Amino acid sequence: MANHYTHLSVEERAVIQAELELGFGPRAIARGLGRAPSTITRELRRNGWSAPAFPRGPGRPALAGGYRAPAAHARARTLAGTARVPRKLVPGNALWGKVMHLLGRGLSPEQVGRTLARMPEPARISHETIYRAIYLMPRGELRAIVIRLLRRSPLPHLLHLGLETAKASIDHRQ
Numbered sequence: 573m574a575n576h577y578t579h580l581s582v583e584e585r586a587v588i589q590a591e592l593e594l595g596f597g598p599r600a601i602a603r604g605l606g607r608a609p610s611t612i613t614r615e616l617r618r619n620g621w622s623a624p625a626f627p628r629g630p631g632r633p634a635l636a637g638g639y640r641a642p643a644a645h646a647r648a649r650t651l652a653g654t655a656r657v658p659r660k661l662v663p664g665n666a667l668w669g670k671v672m673h674l675l676g677r678g679l680s681p682e683q684v685g686r687t688l689a690r691m692p693e694p695a696r697i698s699h700e701t702i703y704r705a706i707y708l709m710p711r712g713e714l715r716a717i718v719i720r721l722l723r724r725s726p727l728p729h730l731l732h733l734g735l736e737t738a739k740a741s742i743d744h745r746q
Contacts, residue, residue: 579648579652580607580611580615580645580648582641582642582645584605584607585615585641585642585644585645586641587601587604587605588601588605588612588615588616588639588641589639589640589641589644591604592616592639598612598613598616599612615644616639618644618647618648619639619643619644619647619648620638620639620640620643620644659705660695660697660701661697661701661702661705662705663705663709663714667688667695667697668705670688670691670695671684671688671697671702671705672718672721674687674688675702675718675721675722676721680699680722681699681702681703681722682699684697684699684702685697685698685699685701685702706718706719706722
């Protein structure tokens with residue numbers, strides 16, 4: 573068995589389907605594929621296989637109990653591209669409006685997170701989530717406006733840059 577995780581390929585799923593139809597159990601299929609038994613049982617649980625309730629009589633073909641490799645592979649590819657938990661902060665929801673209001677008042681994302689946690693209807697959200705939501709916005713005027721709401725450090729004064737003009741040269745000093 574491999575030391576790192578790899579997704580099941582469509583060929584491996586076809587082997588699973590064929591061996592289920594031949595009556596093999598998940599452990600035997602896992603041994604044949606060189607996979608962990610938990611990988612096979614997880615695949616079967618996710619994609620509609622159920623063990624037959626009673627043994628089939630002679631002459632009847634054993635079915636895979638609903639597991640079909642092409643459909644299972646298509647479903648796995650679709651689910652791989654979706655998040656398990658939806659994002660808390662997306663443009664347009666109520667929480668987004670609260671965050672934009674607080675940023676517009678001059679609060680930093682850290683302060684916004686702490687303020688939201690203390691509100692009567694608490695919404696726990698980290699400053700990292702706020703930054704991520706802002707920078708994941710598509711490029712455009714709205715994103716530029718939102719980024720401008722983030723606090724910036726003030727520009728340093730010219731005196732802090734070492735551009736003092738009133739001082740005499742070291743050669744002219746006593």
